[in-house]
Amino acid sequence: MGIGVWELLLLFLIVLLLFGTKRLRNIGSDLGSAIKSFRNAMSEGDDEKPGRTIDGEAVHENKDKP
Incomplete structure (x- = not known):
């Protein structure tokens, strides 16, 4: 049991009015x-996410350090 085409059409007409x-x-x-x-x-x-997530911890990669 669900909403049929006629029920949707009636609902649309009511909203339109x-x-x-x-x-x-x-x-x-x-x-x-x-x-x-x-x-x-x-x-x-x-x-925009700068780091990555490993085992639930945020790891920020620093490109200046090796």
Whole structure:
């Protein structure tokens, strides 16, 4: 037992009547830009890690010392 096509269509129509097309378009645009910025932040965070993790401890490599 789950949500069928008719239930989803009815739900969409109710949301459309409550918010209107312009507001739904703005909400969708804001949500898309938030997801895009979140993905960019996650990929930038991976590149900025200076050290590596060994057995749960952070090891910072110092390139000046041998």
